[in-house]
Amino acid sequence: MEAINYPLFFIHISKTAGSSFRVAAEQYFGKEHVFYDYGPKAKETNPEIRALEYDKRDRYASGMNIVEKAKFVTGHVNHPKYAPFIPAKNAVTFVRDPLQQVRSHYEHFTRHHRYKKSFSEFVNEPRFKNVQYKAFQGTWPDAIGFIGLTERYSESLALINKMYSIDIQGLDINKNTEKKSSRYELSEEEVALVKKHNEHDFKLYEFALTRFERQKLAVESDSSFIRYGKTNMAKSDEGKMMKGWAANYDSQSAVALEARVGKKKIADLLASEYRSTANERNIHRSGFIGFSFVYPKKLKDGTQVDFVVKGTGEVLFGDVVKR
Template sequence: MNNFPLFFIHIPKTAGSSFRVAAEQYFGSEATYFDYGNGSKETHPDILKFEYESKDRYLAAKSIKKNAKFLSGHVIYPKYAPFFPAKSVVTFVRDPAQQVRSHYEHFSRLHGYNGSFEDFIKENRFANMQSKALNGIWTDAIGFIGITERYNESIALFNKYYGTDIKVLDINKNTAKASGTYTFTERETSLIKKMNAKDYALYDYALIRFELHKELLEKELPLVRFGQMNILPKDKGKQLNIWACCYEQEEALEADIIVDGQVVEHVKLSDYRALASERNIHREGYIGKSYKYPDTFREGQAVKVVEKQTQIVIFEDVVS
């Protein structure tokens, strides 16, 4: 599949400026579109014309898909979601406390914010900014999630996966800051964790995923994406409902269902999931599997689903 154009969700203060400038240098200004709002000089003329003047996002996206290889903006995923396959969606995430403090410093310097840091933390509009930006897409379906604290590694991984040669740049930093990281009082840390619980969950997940994707690419194994889908509370521990796919292959993934270490069934993840189709995940939505535990499964037994090619555990449960 063609990876381009890429849709870069530029979350504020996550090293996104360095990445987007490096991407523009690589792809060329003619093939790089920006959407930083109606009042921004950086926003592409076609986006200004169609998105902000004509109020016709479809035509804006049509121009992007025809002419661009890279779209970047302080926008949330749903804005352009219908026009991009999930593999083409990319972003960076950052330790939430560092992101919050950096955003506060930026807002104070450039946007006239007069409140205290504690005031800033308590404002809902500044809370969970990273997870808000990605709302609407299954986290593991996102094509690439870079880690700000591991920026050089992230660029190397990005280039390996997408076959690009984007350079490492280091721009738009707060030069008044003495060290590389901010420090916090216990009260500040507690408040940040309370107000940004979803961002902490996202960041922890992204770190685990980063290591997994790095390992798979180094071993030249398929980059498997997977996750759980909703089941009713009464069905938990009694059945599974999962999705999994690999963007680099058209065939459905296969997996073993293992109970207490013994393979009990082979399954193919090829059931239709409307949500996966709507969100352009892969295979037009045919990436799911539902499985009701048979009566032979006993309470307390451990259930695992292991993808065959990589031997990755893509689901774990306990029979209840």
């Protein structure tokens, strides 16, 4: 893997081991190279960010200052805030089992923010729903440089270090010392309530579990990691065509794909079409990472079409033809 082109942008999602990571990063990079953005009132917020971003309200000046001076920027901010200045390749975050994250978030608020309401009331408040999903705010999750798992923190940290050619050490801070076990035990009613109000977080976590294994294999073997996904289509086009994206951050070349039915190739595709979201989120190739494919009329209803990386044979995803 190539060494990082600074700065590294750490999206700090509450109660996902982020404090341990950011403090360790400060020890590694040096305090003068780490810029915090936890809002205008937080004492941790970098004074230059406070002056440019919050007092003068000039995000461009603030962002350019960060690019010039910082090696690591973090805060409870969503990805799009610094996406114009920092490539998605340099963005990292951790996600956590939503049941544990929500409960830990609640415990944190009762200890440090004088929150007096019940756990059920906490879960029902809109500001505490799907907080992990909200951190991406429209960015395709697979575009984020690295998504670690809180439950596999040491392993995640080792992969980050190898991927970015850095050496951040493992720390274990900001934990609830009153908790007797490593996991919170929730009642059936509490589990059902959390699931009801955090559907997006659960989907994100399931995605992250699968993606972690894919990226781990790529990082440990020093092989390219293809990022991909489906993009928005009109409801009437579903099952009749596919619009998607694919990118290899280790290359400026467009990803070559094949559309297959079974083992038979039915089309060659190149992920080189413009996607505005990819450009706005600073994902790769100035947004030219999209592809489109209209299913041939000869394909019958119910036919499975797979989209495969040319050369490696890796199946990215499939779709079913609907006539």
